[in-house]
Amino acid sequence: MAERGKRTVRDLRRGNRASLLRHLYFEGPLSRQELGRDTGLSAGSISNVVGELIADGMVEEAGAVESDGGRPRTLLQVSAGYGHVVGVDVGETRVRVELFDLALTERASADLPLSDSGHDVDHVVSLALRGIASVVREAGIDDREVLGVGIGVPGIVEQVPPGADRVAVPGDADGIVVHGQTIGWDAVPLGRLLRAGTTLPLYIDNGAKTLGQAEMWFGGGRGSRNVVIALIGSGVGAAVVADGTPYHGASSSAGEWGHTTLRVGGRVCRCGSRGCLEAYVGAEALLGRWPSAPGGASEETALAALLAAADTDPEAGALLDEAAEYLGAGIADLINLFNPQRIVIGGWAGLLLGPRLLPAVREVAAAYSLHHPCAQTSIELGRLGPDAVTVGAATLPLARFLDSGGERPVQLPHQAPAGPDAALDPVRNRIARAVR
Secondary structure (H helix, E strand, C coil), rough: CCCCCEEEEEEHHHHHHHHHHHHHHHHHCHHHHHHHHCCCCCHHHHHHHHHHHHHHCEEEEEEEEECCCEEEEEEECCCHCCCEEEEECCCCEEEEEEECCCCCCCEEEEEEEEEEHHCHHHHHHHHHHHHHHHHHHHCCCCHHHHEEEEECCCEEEEEEEEEECCCCCCCCCCCCEEEHHHHCCCEHHHHHHHHCCCCCCCCEHHHHHHHHHHHHHHCCCCCCCCCEEEEEECCCCEEEEHHHHHHCCCCCCCCCHHEHHHCCCCEECCCCECCHHHHHCCCCHHCCCCCCCCCCCCHHHHHHHHHHHHCCCCHHHHHHHHHHHHHHHHHHHHHHHCCCEEEECHHHHHHHHHHHHHHHHHHHHHHHHHHHHCCCCCEEEECCCCHHHHHHHHHHHHHHHHCCCCCCCCCCCCCCCHHHHHHHHHHHHHHHHHCC
């Protein structure tokens, strides 16, 4: 038996596969020679690992390039069709589900409005499960081709440690609970409820954090190691990345930027406190203070109308000016606290408001923050569009796939009701009926 803490040959092999697969995914197509140069692996290791990955179908040839005086060098890339990942965004007004290949090209999607039931837990779970089944069916693939489902949710996502009778398995979300104060969720066992309706591996995280991972991998944060990615939608959140690593805090609640206090005794926030940034910048709060907001329209439509009216409607213009000032002050706090290289503003409302507000936001941030760190920080818009939370959610199972060196996850059983969880049975039954 190997000594505890000592790496085995199997560990080394898996580490080499993960290192090569991850580098090829983000930097490919690359030749074998370039892989050796970039990863530091020997020519023999490169040859062995690449041979295994090609034999497994994970890596494929992608043409050739001329070399200096020798034979052309074959380029390699991760095979987009080797597997699929699903991203789910539990938003403010809808549940959006997308299925992607490994290149994160969308292959199927479903938009499911939350309707009058709002964020009722069993309603949200039934929509998510229905959407997952729908996109897999639309793409015409088998469940075994799906490497996992990532789910971005509002609120704090906590992983409850498994008991002595249960060993944690990647993709088993049984121990995940969600604390969503603004939507009325208090320690909701979301992982267990979803497990009642699918055998696919599940990965759950806060929506702002999934947006942050997407922007770090493919968007406005790429190339930097210290970044704050802000999500502005109906509410406000953020993902903090320090030295290339997402910061979660003691219980995964780090990044609740929308609930930092900007005005003592200020406006009432959805969380029940007063003076939160979200109460001045979130789309719901902005529209709630505009007397001319179109009744019955979606938040996206109403916010677009607010922007269109700003030049002729003094109240609309004043609202946006105030939002820019509070957002700039909130960003100044981020600069002073975290000293990031970049602050990236995303989310559907952030992208909609950004072109108009960004010049004023930059001025206010510079006025309220320390000059030296501010001069080193760029403030820019996200690059992945309004559905970046869904893309980010899909990166959760993709990250597991790359970090494991391409291991396929185990299909997990449905969670059987037992013991104190029997109280969840009515919810599971409603979910099952809704999915059917």
